[in-house]
Amino acid sequence: xxxxxxxxxxxxxxxxxxxxxxxxxxxxxxxxxxxxxxxxxxxxxxxxxxxxxxxxxxxxxxxxxxxxxxxxxxxxxxxxxxxxxxxxxxxxxxxxxxxxxxxxxxxxxxxxxxxxxxxxxxxxxxxxxxxxxxxxxxxxxxxxxxxxxxxxxxxxxxxxxxxxxxxxxxxxxxxxxxxxxxxxxxxxxxxxxxxxxxxxxxxxxxxxxxxxxxxxxxxxxxxxxxxxxxxxxxxxxxxxxxxxxxxxxxxxxxxxxxxxxxxxxxxxxxxxxxxxxxxxxxxxxxxxxxxxxxxxx
Amino acid sequence: xxxxxxxxxxxxxxxxxxxxxxxxxxxxxxxxxxxxxxxxxxxxxxxxxxxxxxxxxxxxxxxxxxxxxxxxxxxxxxxxxxxxxxxxxxxxxxxxxxxxxxxxxxxxxxxxxxxxxxxxxxxxxxxxxxxxxxxxxxxxxxxxxxxxxxxxxxxxxxxxxxxxxxxxxxxxxxxxxxxxxxxxxxxxxxxxxxxxxxxxxxxxxxxxxxxxxxxxx
Numbered sequence: 001x002x003x004x005x006x007x008x009x010x011x012x013x014x015x016x017x018x019x020x021x022x023x024x025x026x027x028x029x030x031x032x033x034x035x036x037x038x039x040x041x042x043x044x045x046x047x048x049x050x051x052x053x054x055x056x057x058x059x060x061x062x063x064x065x066x067x068x069x070x071x072x073x074x075x076x077x078x079x080x081x082x083x084x085x086x087x088x089x090x091x092x093x094x095x096x097x098x099x100x101x102x103x104x105x106x107x108x109x110x111x112x113x114x115x116x117x118x119x120x121x122x123x124x125x126x127x128x129x130x131x132x133x134x135x136x137x138x139x140x141x142x143x144x145x146x147x148x149x150x151x152x153x154x155x156x157x158x159x160x161x162x163x164x165x166x167x168x169x170x171x172x173x174x175x176x177x178x179x180x181x182x183x184x185x186x187x188x189x190x191x192x193x194x195x196x197x198x199x200x201x202x203x204x205x206x207x208x209x210x211x212x213x214x215x216x217x218x219x220x221x222x223x224x225x226x227x228x229x230x231x232x233x234x235x236x237x238x239x240x241x242x243x244x245x246x247x248x249x250x251x252x253x254x255x256x257x258x259x260x261x262x263x264x265x266x267x268x269x270x271x272x273x274x275x276x277x278x279x280x281x282x283x284x285x286x287x288x289x290x291x292x293x294x295x296x297x
Numbered sequence: 298x299x300x301x302x303x304x305x306x307x308x309x310x311x312x313x314x315x316x317x318x319x320x321x322x323x324x325x326x327x328x329x330x331x332x333x334x335x336x337x338x339x340x341x342x343x344x345x346x347x348x349x350x351x352x353x354x355x356x357x358x359x360x361x362x363x364x365x366x367x368x369x370x371x372x373x374x375x376x377x378x379x380x381x382x383x384x385x386x387x388x389x390x391x392x393x394x395x396x397x398x399x400x401x402x403x404x405x406x407x408x409x410x411x412x413x414x415x416x417x418x419x420x421x422x423x424x425x426x427x428x429x430x431x432x433x434x435x436x437x438x439x440x441x442x443x444x445x446x447x448x449x450x451x452x453x454x455x456x457x458x459x460x461x462x463x464x465x466x467x468x469x470x471x472x473x474x475x476x477x478x479x480x481x482x483x484x485x486x487x488x489x490x491x492x493x494x495x496x497x498x499x500x501x502x503x504x505x506x507x508x509x510x511x512x513x514x
Contacts, residue, residue: 113456206359231370245357
């Protein structure tokens with residue numbers, strides 16, 4: 001592989017690179033060895049600490065909790081898509097009295113920390129335990145919906161103008177143009193962004209821990225309180241989240257290839273930390289410089 | 298309104314906590330993120346894969362879960378960070394955000410015109426020199442907007458520290474929401490405005506930097 005950042009290595013550079021590589025591998029091995037030794041010294045490798053995660057009763061509990069978490073994420077994304085469509089179209093409206101409130105709502109919920117929003121909603125719900133799941137989902141819908149509103153707006157704006165002009169020329173009404181011409185095409189471009197947002201929503205379901213909402217994180221806490229196996233429990237928790245997220249990531253990449261020809265939306269959503277943002281910015285940087293050269297790879 | 302006038306000192310101290318968490322995590326994130334980004338484009342395959350694994354893991358794990366590991370898991374094997382809440386929180390948030398910084402920076406490095414690195418190489422620069430003297434300074438200018446987004450997201454993420462003993466803005470909001478049941482909306486909006494001020498400040502700073510750096514080019 002050759003890149004422009006460095007020459008194809010000659011004999012000496014290859015030698016140096018190999019040395020650096022070997023030293024790094026050795027350092028990693030030492031790190032792993034040291035970690036295992038540390039785990040062993042503190043008795044963290046003992047069977048009874050890990051046993052709950054292979055015991056059918058607890059596996060079932062964890063499985064059920066995982067389902068709760070997935071349910072929260074699914075509700076959140078479904079609600080967020082509806083919220084996003086409504087406010088995304090609202091931001092595109094030609095009436096100022098629709099456009100401005102939509103803009104305000106979207107900007108507000110994007111700027112407020114999700115955790116604070118969730119706690120606020122839970123307080124309004126009277127801090128009741130049976131309402132905590134509902135509060136979590138509402139918070140996720142408001143936040144992710146606001147992000148998706150921006151995605152929808154950009155997706156509809158990204159369509160060639162000729163599409164809506166042609167539809168109007170056929171005598172379609174405004175809502176017909178939107179529902180039967182613009183939205184179906186825009187959804188195709190936006191699908192990768194929506195799936196990426198699923199990853200963000202799924203990661204954020206862990207915030208339910210702070211309001212004791214049923215879910216993976218809360219369940220794991222009760223397990224480590226019972227077995228005093230904090231480290232194994234938190235590591236298993238991390239693994240479960242990683243596996244689900246990586247599956248979603250593969251799905252997003254597949255959708256991107258299949259539906260939008262490898263292109264991502266070119267939008268400037270501010271304050272969104274997720275897949276979307278990075279890919280978008282990468283795309284933007286690349287497009288601004290495409291006239292002067294190419295990418296590194 | 299009483300809730301705000303009586304407790305402005307609490308809100309102010311929460312604001313200070315949030316700012317300190319933000320500043321310290323941002324410094325860690327920028328340093329570690331830059332190193333990871335350089336690893337990611339380096340000539341050594343092992344370094345490239347280490348960086349890729351780092352980014353994949355940290356980008357796909359919830360920050361709250363990482364904090365749980367730092368606060369409850371690691372002390373079990375004797376890693377206690379001197380029992381300092383601030384250091385624990387800030388290092389976790391810094392390492393988490395570093396993955397996002399690295400990704401933005403990598404896209405910035407990819408956006409540098411071919412000729413720049415070629416010219417550097419033809420002058421006899423090695424990889425290290427090409428990166429530090431030619432590519433990275435330009436890459437940082439390219440990625441001001443996405444880095445600002447990363448910092449804004451970090452600002453909002455500092456709220457999670459409230460679950461781990463930091464007395465920052467979200468903690469104060471929870472406290473006040475419980476104490477003043479009638480003024481809930483005012484309290485919520487007031488503390489939200491505190492966050493919005495920080496967010497706007499970052500956007501404004503990024504816009505300024507971008508304008509100045511564009512003029513220089």
